Structure formats: C-alpha cells, structure tokens
Amino acid sequence: MLQQRFFSATSSASKYYKITLRRSPIGLSKDHRASAQTLGLFKLHQTSYQPANASTAGTILKLKELLQVENVDSIPTKEQLQANKPDRGYQVIGKKI
Template structure:
C-alpha cells in the first residue's frame, strides 16, 4: 500500500497575487531586499508574480508580511475598474 503525499498534476493558478500587509521597518536588509525583489515598495501594494520555485521561496521568507492568493491571470485595468463600486453617494428619499 503506497501513499501519495503530493499531487503531480499541474497547478491551475498561473500567478501569485502578492500584497504587502506589514511593514519592513526594523527588519534586516535581506527581508527588505526580498520585498523589493517581489516589487513591493508600499503597504497594501499588490503585484502579480509567476508561479515558480524562486518566487515561492521569497514568499515563504516573507510569509508573516504578505498576503498571497492564486490567480489564473493578471487582470486588465478595465477589469479592475469594473470591480470597483461607483464613487460618491446618492440621496434616495427625504425624511
């Protein structure tokens, strides 16, 4: 009886959506270099990185600082704009 610990099928997600949630202030230079390598400069900034072992290693190093999601493709600016709610407010009625 053999057990398989890992699946050999290809992942469905092609990109990591990486968002910086915690600051690198007070951390060593190698953590700061890892965030810059991922393209993260500001808090709550999001970048899309390809799924590969080197990117996964950087994310694992910064696991307490970043939020990671798997996505199939990078959204276009039109997709991002369509997902946002309309700005402002509208008066519905009077009291």
C-alpha cells in the same frame, strides 16, 4: 515512475501568485526589505502579480509573515479591476424633511 508522479504538470496549476503586503517590513533587515521590493511591494496593502516559479516561491517564504498570497490563473486587466470598485462619491436617495 517516481519523477513522473511528483513532477508532472497538472492542468489546474496556477500561473501567477497574487501577493499583497499586509505588514510593514520596517525593523527587519535590509535583505528582507529588498526582498519585498523585488516582489514589487513598496507600500502596505499593495498588490503585485508574480509568475509561479521556484524563485518567487522562495522569496515569498522568506516574507511569509508579512504577505497574503493567492494563486490565480491570469492577471486582471485595468477594466476588470475598475469594474470591481464601487462608484465614487455618494447618492442622495430621498429627503427626510
């Protein structure tokens, strides 16, 4: 009964973590910098998607002050990411002469 209550999988559980590096690991130990690279984060404001499991959660807890973490159900495709970006450049709407 106790195991079933605490360890049952729910249908609303997320499958991935969306992890963004918000602060630099410069000045921290080599172990912390290596942990950031293990998560796939090399530059500031870079985003990585990792599976939601115990080892990933432990690495996130190690770097919790540097990261922004969100729970997501799926990894977006390149087309979905491109659709969210604004068009490049600018557009002249009218002249004010």
